Amino acid sequence: MATAPPGPPAGSGLGDPIPAVTVLGVPVAVCADVFDAAVALHERGGGQIVTLNAEMTMAARADRALGAAIAAAQLVIPDGAGVVWALARQGQRVRRSPGIELAWRLLEHAARQQWRVALVGASPEVMAALRSRLGQALPSLQLVLAVHGYQEPGAWPGLEQQLQGLQPDLVLVALGVPRQETWTQRIHQGQPGLWMGVGGSFDVWAGVKTRAPGWMGRLQIEWLFRLIQEPSRWRRMLSLPAFAWQVLRQG
Numbered sequence: 001m002a003t004a005p006p007g008p009p010a011g012s013g014l015g016d017p018i019p020a021v022t023v024l025g026v027p028v029a030v031c032a033d034v035f036d037a038a039v040a041l042h043e044r045g046g047g048q049i050v051t052l053n054a055e056m057t058m059a060a061r062a063d064r065a066l067g068a069a070i071a072a073a074q075l076v077i078p079d080g081a082g083v084v085w086a087l088a089r090q091g092q093r094v095r096r097s098p099g100i101e102l103a104w105r106l107l108e109h110a111a112r113q114q115w116r117v118a119l120v121g122a123s124p125e126v127m128a129a130l131r132s133r134l135g136q137a138l139p140s141l142q143l144v145l146a147v148h149g150y151q152e153p154g155a156w157p158g159l160e161q162q163l164q165g166l167q168p169d170l171v172l173v174a175l176g177v178p179r180q181e182t183w184t185q186r187i188h189q190g191q192p193g194l195w196m197g198v199g200g201s202f203d204v205w206a207g208v209k210t211r212a213p214g215w216m217g218r219l220q221i222e223w224l225f226r227l228i229q230e231p232s233r234w235r236r237m238l239s240l241p242a243f244a245w246q247v248l249r250q251g
Contacts, residue, residue, distance in 0.1 A: 021090060021092055023052070023057055023083055023086045023247070024057055024058075024086070024246055024247065025061065026052065026057045026060045026061070026071075027070065027071055027076055028076045028083060028087065029076050031094075034075070034077045034097040034102050035105050035106070038075060038102065038106060038194060039109065041074055041075055041194060042169065042170075042193065042194050046074075046169075046188075046191065046192045046194055046195070047073070047188070047194065047195070048069075048072070048181075048184055048185060048196070049073065049074070049077065049102075049194060049195070049197075050069070050070050050073040050076045050077070050181060050196075050197065051076075051077055051079035051098075051099030051198075052076050052077065052078060052079055052083050053079045053080025053082060054080050054081075054086075054239065054243040054244075055080070055177075055239045055243075056070075056079075056080075057082075057083065057243060058239040058242055058243050059177060059178060060178075065178065065182050066177070066178035066181055066182060069181040069182045069185035072185055073181075073185070077102065078095075078097055079097060079098055079099045081096055082240065082243055083096075085247070086243075086247045089247060099196070099197075099198060099199065099201070100198065100199075100201040100204060102196075103196060103198045103201055106172075106196070107134070107138060107141065107170070107172075110170050111138040111139075111141040112140075114142060115168075115193075116142050116166065116167075116168040116170075116193075117144065117168055117169065117170045117171075117172075118143075118144055118146070118163055118168040118170070118171045118172070119145065119171075119202070120145070120149065120163070120172070120173045120174070120175070121148065121149035121172075121173055121174030121176075121180065122174045122202040122203060123148055123149070123150055124148040124150060125208075126202050127147070127148040127206075129207060129208065130146070130205055130206040131143070133206060133207065134205070144168055145163060145168070149174065164187065167191060167193065168193050169192070169193045169194070170194050170196075171184075171188070172201070172202075173196065173197050174197070174198050174199060174200070174201060174203075177197070177199065180197035180198075181197050184196075
């Protein structure tokens with residue numbers, strides 16, 4: 001099983017490097033507020049944001065392309081409870097920072113600051129519903145591009161060129177792991193703005209799916225809620241005990 005190489009420290013909200021540690025060889029930033037860190041990253045010219053959980057950590061150890069994309073990202077945040085637990089075992093006390101919450105705060109900030117926003121991914125139906133709901137929730141949002149992820153293979157080069165030409169301030173990508181990370185890592189090179197993979201966030205914002213109740217989040221069992229919603233995820237969930245065992249083996 002390949003282990004992803006550690007990446008460089010990400011930037012902090014004060015312009016100084018954020019301490020970066022590794023969880024099973026995968027880098028993750030340690031900062032007080034991921035939103036402040038993300039806004040500061042935008043001010044420095046932008047970069048890629050990755051939301052790391054236990055499942056993605058194990059995938060990165062097995063998938064060199066995903067591991068390389070995470071290592072090259074400018075900000076890797078502790079999205080999952082397992083990553084927070086693993087950091088605590090190293091003496092690093094951080095709050096869990098769900099990617100869906102950071103992404104929404106960035107959309108709200110984008111609406112206030114008149115940032116140009118692009119959305120890529122999900123199904124055509126979800127994207128249509130999302131555009132409608134965003135228009136109601138954030139009427140001042142400057143949405144310069146909103147395209148679903150079920151494009152024909154021949155359409156992607158033109159879409160990528162269009163996206164790069166727009167030079168948005170915020171790009172949210174919902175293509176699933178690992179594609180959203182590896183695609184973003186390739187496309188955002190030389191581009192300004194924040195580029196962030198958001199997994200199933202579009203589905204939630206569009207009203208197609210729901211997040212786990214708050215009490216499940218507090219008990220750190222949101223994974224169970226996702227499994228109930230999507231029983232087909234059970235094979236992927238096997239990475240959770242494997243993650244815990246590897247962390248315990250490292251002491």
